[in-house]
Amino acid sequence: MADYDVLIVGGGPGGLAAGQYSARAGRKTAIVEEMSCGGQTMIIDEIENYPGLGQILGFELAQKFEEQAEKFGCEVIYDQVQSIEQTSDAEFKLNLFSSSVTAKALIIATGAKHKVLGVPGEEQLTGHGVSYCATCDGPFFKGKKILVCGGGDSAIQEAIYLSKLSDDVTVCHRRDAFRAQAGVVNKLKATKAKFKMNQNVVSINGTDGKVSSVTFLNKDTNEEYTEDFDGVFVFVGMEPKSDIVPMCEKDSAGYIVTDATMKTSVKGIFAVGDVRNTPFRQIVTAASDGAIAAHYASEYIDSLK
Numbered sequence: 001m002a003d004y005d006v007l008i009v010g011g012g013p014g015g016l017a018a019g020q021y022s023a024r025a026g027r028k029t030a031i032v033e034e035m036s037c038g039g040q041t042m043i044i045d046e047i048e049n050y051p052g053l054g055q056i057l058g059f060e061l062a063q064k065f066e067e068q069a070e071k072f073g074c075e076v077i078y079d080q081v082q083s084i085e086q087t088s089d090a091e092f093k094l095n096l097f098s099s100s101v102t103a104k105a106l107i108i109a110t111g112a113k114h115k116v117l118g119v120p121g122e123e124q125l126t127g128h129g130v131s132y133c134a135t136c137d138g139p140f141f142k143g144k145k146i147l148v149c150g151g152g153d154s155a156i157q158e159a160i161y162l163s164k165l166s167d168d169v170t171v172c173h174r175r176d177a178f179r180a181q182a183g184v185v186n187k188l189k190a191t192k193a194k195f196k197m198n199q200n201v202v203s204i205n206g207t208d209g210k211v212s213s214v215t216f217l218n219k220d221t222n223e224e225y226t227e228d229f230d231g232v233f234v235f236v237g238m239e240p241k242s243d244i245v246p247m248c249e250k251d252s253a254g255y256i257v258t259d260a261t262m263k264t265s266v267k268g269i270f271a272v273g274d275v276r277n278t279p280f281r282q283i284v285t286a287a288s289d290g291a292i293a294a295h296y297a298s299e300y301i302d303s304l305k
Helices: 013-024 039-043 058-071 134-141 153-163 182-189 283-304
Strands: 004-009 029-033 075-078 081-088 091-096 100-108 112-114 146-149 169-173 194-197 199-207 210-218 223-228 231-234 238-240 269-271
Touching (some): 013 100, 134 153, 146 153, 153 231, 210 231
Parallel strands (some): 169 194
Antiparallel strands (some): 199 210
């Protein structure tokens, strides 16, 4: 007999929603989380676009997710998954740092991590003027001076979004040409956005715990200079945390491929949230993924009988 009906790897919004729906359906369910539940909500200062809640602090929303999942009987195992094995057609084994557990179905909710600039001030000011999500945090910078870092499609699309909130948006790219599609770049050029090409961010500077300025290196002149900014949005790529399931099909960027029911290429394994090949990455969509995966994981378990 498996230890659990459903094991969920990752305790972000997708994993917590899956835990709630799975436990509420009467399945013995546990979430394996290596740090603390909440995922990227824990680094968002304020959230104002989660339906029905209005403005709420990121850690408060994470706490509500976790409390609700546990209320319905979902356990949380604080440990690190070292590897996953399929021990039979109807059972999976998670080798943890301190033990191992088995389940009939798995839901992978490990998320994706934002690539960072790796410059002084970035980590300390994350959530206090440094952001990796324009949709999440852009409205807090309406009419303010915004810097966008990056040159790919995501950076340019997010800059277009931010340009609707402020007339003072600057895009900084380390090369002399954008990697983004020409059509997307042309849309940005039609706005009031300004550009710093072939320039690197050297440091992000703060005053009273908030972003106040950015120091740049002009690679053409090899000169450093500092300019005031209220917010810095970093879009230099994402890295899905999908290595834990090498048996599942992934796309060219490493995201786990799923269908509309969150099923992966391996029977009994589902994937939700930022780790899967979803077209839109938000807390609300991750929660939706989790509910769908829990439903179909339960159906899968029924089919085993």
